[in-house]
Amino acid sequence: EAGVAQSPRYKIIEKRQSVAFWCNPISGHATLYWYQQILGQGPKLLIQFQNNGVVDDSQLPKDRFSAERLKGVDSTLKIQPAKLEDSAVYLCASSLITGQSGSGANVLTFGAGSRLTVL
Amino acid sequence: AQRVTQPEKLLSVFKGAPVELKCNYSYSGSPELFWYVQYSRQRLQLLLRHISRESIKGFTADLNKGETSFHLKKPFAQEEDSAMYYCALSPTTGANSKLTFGKGITLSVRP
Numbered sequence: 001e002a003g004v005a006q007s008p009r010y011k012i013i014e015k016r017q018s019v020a021f022w023c024n025p026i027s028g029h030a031t032l033y034w035y036q037q038i039l040g041q042g043p044k045l046l047i048q049f050q051n052n053g054v055v056d057d058s059q060l061p062k063d064r065f066s067a068e069r070l071k072g073v074d075s076t077l078k079i080q081p082a083k084l085e086d087s088a089v090y091l092c093a094s095s096l097i098t099g100q101s102g103s104g105a106n107v108l109t110f111g112a113g114s115r116l117t118v119l
Numbered sequence: 120a121q122r123v124t125q126p127e128k129l130l131s132v133f134k135g136a137p138v139e140l141k142c143n144y145s146y147s148g149s150p151e152l153f154w155y156v157q158y159s160r161q162r163l164q165l166l167l168r169h170i171s172r173e174s175i176k177g178f179t180a181d182l183n184k185g186e187t188s189f190h191l192k193k194p195f196a197q198e199e200d201s202a203m204y205y206c207a208l209s210p211t212t213g214a215n216s217k218l219t220f221g222k223g224i225t226l227s228v229r230p
Contacts, residue, residue, distance in 0.1 A: 003162075033218075042123075042205050042220035043163070056217055091163065106151055106209045108218060110163040 004111035018080035025094030123221035140191040142206030152189040
């Protein structure tokens with residue numbers, strides 16, 4: 001099966017500029033996640049969608065970050081304006097519907113990530 | 120709140136030596152535990168999950184609810200095991216369970 005696709009792979013911007021990342025999950029995966037991974041740390045969940053609805057965005061800095069998943073498939077994560085501390089790898093992942101029993105539940109498939117550098 | 124602690128940042132061993140990567144968790148309910156791995160220049164991927172009770176690439180992990188631990192073990196390390204390993208936790212019940220990761224540990228296996 002095709003994996004989780006992300007673009008761009010790398011992005012360098014200056015602080016206060018804006019940036020957008022795109023993710024296409026595995027076909028049939030209802031749940032989509034955006035994680036932020038700062039160098040030396042584990043991935044931190046920013047937002048979780050189930051189909052096109054948000055189910056957890058408690059750690060998303062909503063004053064500057066936004067995300068949408070139109071039609072329950074592709075998703076876009078935007079940062080505006082960017083700060084130096086936003087430099088990180090932004091990981092998109094998808095899974096079958098979580099919270100249910102079954103071999104696929106809660107097993108995430110990750111994309112290659114989008115590395116953001118804010119100068 | 121759910122939390123995962125990986126107390127060590129780096130473990131360096133020689134090929135053939137035993138490996139134990141430590142993971143402790145904090146969660147009041149019934150958790151599901153995972154180990155994810157990231158090899159150099161590759162994507163983060165699932166290594167194993169406790170409910171499967173499988174041995175993957177020679178690695179095993181047992182959930183110890185009394186000690187709230189889920190340590191990853193391998194009796195004889197190989198050079199190809201060198202990678203970044205992350206322990207992760209998710210509640211087993213409730214829709215839309217959130218997967219929380221630890222900070223990760225780098226395993227370096229020397230020839």
